[in-house]
Amino acid sequence: MDEPSDLTPLTVQQPLPLAFIRGEAVLERPEDLYIPPDALEVLLDTFEGPLDFLLYLIRKHKFDIVQLPVLEITQQYMEYIDLMQELNFELAAEYLVMAAMLAEIKSRLLLPKHQHSEEDEQDPRAELIRRLQEYEVFKQAATDLDTLPRQERDYFAGQARLADNFQPLVILPDVAVEDLLLALKDIMKRAKDFQHHHIQREQMSTRERMSRILTLLQQHDYLPFEACFELAEGRDGVVVSFLAILELSKEKLITLTQVALFGPIHLKVATGAEA
């Protein structure tokens, strides 16, 4: 490894003010090999890794990236790394890997060239240059992305509130007939009493008719007996209505009145007094 002290024509020992250590400012400094230890740590923190750091060195010395002067760059890089290690800084592994790679490239470049080699070996710098270039493209892309107008910074979403009378549209749950049947099964299993309320088709239609007659009675105080029958329903319908009226009367939900013998019969909602 090179000695950092006297081998570097591109650097001048010059103390750096600690004030510049944040952000980009550090990149603008001209000659800066000597860096106070704290600053050095922060300096490396400002780079996004060894590629970024190499790009910085290249730009700083105005090297042409495609004519990468590997020896000089390597030297620079090594000096920083060595210094960091001397100061016992914990270096990210990537920086050491890059150091090894640079050292390898350098040694390959320094090997005597085989004049007779049939095919030119690939330039050992090529891969590194490719990586540097690729990285630089995306480093720039990140900067460009950052300058795109964006929400929360360059514009804000325009919003209005909903009017006070707004009511959400509620989608009510679906129920299937099977759900009702299952619910009933559960009740049957549970409630012994319910066994007496055995349900049959005839009984159900009677009970529905009871509801219908009660509904009619909500609209009319008195309902003529005949109004409870729909002739179109035929004999079965008449029977159902008749059973419903009897059941309603039995349950004391209605009263039946007949003013005169053979006179019209009327249905009336039962009141407490009559019941």
Add this chain to the structure above:
Amino acid sequence: MKRVISELQLLQLVEAALFTAEQPLSLEQLQNSVLEDFALSKKKVQRILAQIEQDYAGRGVQLQLTASGYHFQSRPELSEFLAKLWPERSPRYSRAVLETLALIAYRQPITRGEIEDIRGVSVSSQIMRTLQDRGWVKVVGHKEVPGRPGLYATTAQFLDYFGLQRLEQLPELMAFQQLGITDAGELPSGRQESNA
């Protein structure tokens, strides 16, 4: 420091502030935030707000002044349609709701007390309200016993929802007979149940 801005830009600025702020903005808040640099009189800001209110009179959103300040609000008559942007799915009905509905369907007209007797647990007002709000059950009369409890029955809407023309089209208790419930009122035995 007072900066110069055109009338149009002032209007745009106030309007944009009212649209982008998360809370309604009072006149003072406007003066102290977005309009800070322009040293506008209260009267001037009022004129701007009046202009904006007028500009939006016929539009989909309108300027409103509430206790906490100015904000834009959708026209009330659009609410019905806007609701479609936020459909809310309500949770499935509980066992208790379904059992109550089943009893009303099969045993109507029936009082809440009778439902409670059969289910063996009390039936909350909430359950009855759920079923009435849905339009599936209604009170068709009152039973003439102390307290005159309401008699519940199913509605035409209930039949429509389940695709029935008459209540008799509900599945009959065949299903229960298969469970082994006989007229004698025997409890189903375990074996029969497992065969069902």
Add this chain to the structure above:
Amino acid sequence: MKRVISELQLLQLVEAALFTAEQPLSLEQLQNSVLEDFALSKKKVQRILAQIEQDYAGRGVQLQLTASGYHFQSRPELSEFLAKLWPERSPRYSRAVLETLALIAYRQPITRGEIEDIRGVSVSSQIMRTLQDRGWVKVVGHKEVPGRPGLYATTAQFLDYFGLQRLEQLPELMAFQQLGITDAGELPSGRQESNA
């Protein structure tokens, strides 16, 4: 069922929907929600949107079309003043986050390992989480290599945030310089050599 509504009401409705929705609304979303009852053609909705765009051209907020749809946003030149409404400054993103985002945006679908290769440095889980929490990137699949690493891609929300409709609207990538190594292996002259 098709309902009838006036031209003016249609415009008001679309406008109110765009102002009250929390997310941008696509033309299809408009057709299927607030406009559902009116059976409008796509062309018709486009005409309404064009009219709204025109109506707001000179106002404080403007109609914008981004990847997931239409929404209103404040005029960019007002941002300096509007920022005063927000006590917290708009978030700034580190270079690590931006470089990772740029790689995902331009090279998608891409694995974390591939991002690390190009950046020459490991990408912390924190960075990936930040990008995912913001809803800007998501895992769209897995690469069939050992470990099946996730393949990352950008989302419509990412485009929305940056005011873009399509990925192609991203700034063009910097052109690569031609690789200029012709005389491979030639040693650079310089003093250092002797010391190496």
